[in-house]
Amino acid sequence: MSAKSETLKIADIQASCGSCSLSELCLPHGMAVADIDALDQIIKRVQPYQPRQHIFRAGDPCNALFAVRSGALKSYCTTEDGDEQVLGFTLPGELVGLDGLHSGIYASSSIVLETASICELPYDRLEELCHSISGLNRQMMRVVSKEITTDQRMLLLLGKRTAEERLAAFLLSLSSRYQSRGLSATAFNLPMSRQDIGNYLGLAIETVSRLFAHFQKDGLVTVNRRQIELVGIGRLRAMVEGCMGHEI
């Protein structure tokens, strides 16, 4: 495949929701072609964001939602005394900015971990569209509701689970999310630092590091810096089995 045709192909994908490989995961899911075109019209596409760039910060006025097409983001908020709580990681096909709808001000910040291309969905336009497209409203509610379910699953993890179970659940979550995007379920790159993982899971960075070592010694994973392979994914699943909610 020539470089040129590859470039064209990417440009083509960039151009519309209809041809986006992620539409199965994103808002257009289940929408009619004509409706997708309407949605397509209101989307602003911006230059790729670079690592350490902010999509938005807590306190910014919330005018839009953002859909990640590629790359990875980190959501976090900061306490008054300055330390950070990582709220989650956003992978391709996922939305960020939902927490800003309540007050019109983002409650969390979103920062780029891996160079990301992102669709911006102006919220007022999106709202108008909800009136004309019957399915969009419901689809948006689905997405928002899913966010709630995800957060609640995290509450369970942080409230009740040991460090081992948390890390195993985290790895499996990444695995299934990558898999649903057509990537390998067992070998991928961690887009985030140990710091971020620990912060997210409520663990010290050293604990995360030690756990990776233990997991490796026990033949559960192979890790080298941020490259990871889930060698014993079955046994990882067994670790979190029975400690997760019923409908996953």
Add this chain to the structure above:
Amino acid sequence: MSAKSETLKIADIQASCGSCSLSELCLPHGMAVADIDALDQIIKRVQPYQPRQHIFRAGDPCNALFAVRSGALKSYCTTEDGDEQVLGFTLPGELVGLDGLHSGIYASSSIVLETASICELPYDRLEELCHSISGLNRQMMRVVSKEITTDQRMLLLLGKRTAEERLAAFLLSLSSRYQSRGLSATAFNLPMSRQDIGNYLGLAIETVSRLFAHFQKDGLVTVNRRQIELVGIGRLRAMVEGCMGHEI
């Protein structure tokens, strides 16, 4: 005041969203009178629920949201090996059932702690209404978004805070919620058991009990079973200050 007029008054309040003392907190917030009437039409009002009754269970098909008018609910989910994670408590003016919109099946269960009167909002009717009433859509998004923000604040609490800070934050959360409902901010009844509090905060029941004792010894609160008075609410605030998000 005679018993009869009291009864009539209650019946009156029961009869419509327009006259509900909670409308400031509930969906009607900011809606026009005519629109509130429309909303009013679709609401099913049921007999009060008794303690230990379920509003819905995880796995049930999700057809409706529920607005609590009085009483208190507990949301929870169970792991496969049977233990419970308390996700939150629902006080008057708050909605439950939002997590069911994603898949059409409730992801959590909701059970009555204190005898509750509840409005049922059939979701399909509500969705229709969103098309005719412009503000309702946005208002619903606000409510859902608020739920996300609340959950994320909990993530911070569970991930980073000590047992003391968690309990203090919990008490202050109840306090401000009661206050916004026109009740006392410093003296109220805990609708939930120590078990539930501990489960919710990711603490052992014994730890909760000990903390109440410590708080009492330090003159922060006065507790007797489920009656609590926040004597030193200022110092309680100081305990969680700097460890909460910026915009509260």
Add this chain to the structure above:
DNA sequence: CGGAAAGTTGACGCGGGTCAAGGAATGTGG
């Protein structure tokens, strides 16, 4: 090459979980 950031590993100690026993409130049947 040098300095910073990221990651690893070991030693130590404390917060809070677990276990155990008992008290106080509420319910239940006689």
Add this chain to the structure above:
DNA sequence: CCACATTCCTTGACCCGCGTCAACTTTCCG
């Protein structure tokens, strides 16, 4: 009314998982 069971809560003793501190290595980047 009491006897008894049950649930809820409290308090003490013990101890372990994981946070903290520290030293070191590796990678990254100008």
